[in-house]
Amino acid sequence: MNALNDKSSSAIVAVSDIDRARRFYSDILGLELNDEGMEGALVYKTGATYLVVYPSEFAGTNEANAVVWDCGPDIDAIVADLGAKGVTFERYEMEGVSYKDGVHDANGFKMVWFKDPDGNILHLNSA
Template sequence: MSGIQEKASSAIVAVGDIERARRFYSDMLGLELVQDGMEDVLVYKTGATHLVVYPSEFAGTNKANAVVWDCGADLDAIAADLRAKGVQFERYEMEGVTYKDGVHDADGFKMVWFKDPDGNILHLNSA
């Protein structure tokens, strides 16, 4: 038997309105919907993993990052694409970190935060 460290994992996000979430994650973010037949549960492919979106009365109550994408050198281009689609970025003040066009830059390590329609915090970084 293999341990948990060898098993795949997925991010999971609670939303208040599944159709609004479908429009955001499919159209705004451009994620590939790979499954939607489980009673209002949406499964998106994101690289080698999956993002599960499901309805919950507790949607948007998490005040920390819900999902993070490691974007590498593509971060600036991805941020520009999201900005062009109307995604509003969060701005956080951090010592030694500059901010321009939605991108926080900590001496070359770049970070972007934005929220889905339910207030779930989504994060991109250049790792």
């Protein structure tokens, strides 16, 4: 039996407008397009994994995190860059967590949430 624990995985995000998504994921987030094809899907390489963006009538209906990036100590610089490009950050109230300039801070563990143009929730953390 093959176990999934030694298999690669990818994040997949549904969007309603693939051209608008390409501009957001390529230009705003700065991801490099690795491949495109299968029914208009865009494939971005992000670290050791892939992010697949594909057209769907169900785009933006997920109310939970769609993708998370572990940014380590670069998180503040990444957030500043995204903010300069017009990204609006979400603010969530959580006990014991402070919030400043788009960043939630839980005793040094930093978390950031923002949405793509379809409302998919994207998450950054300092892990």
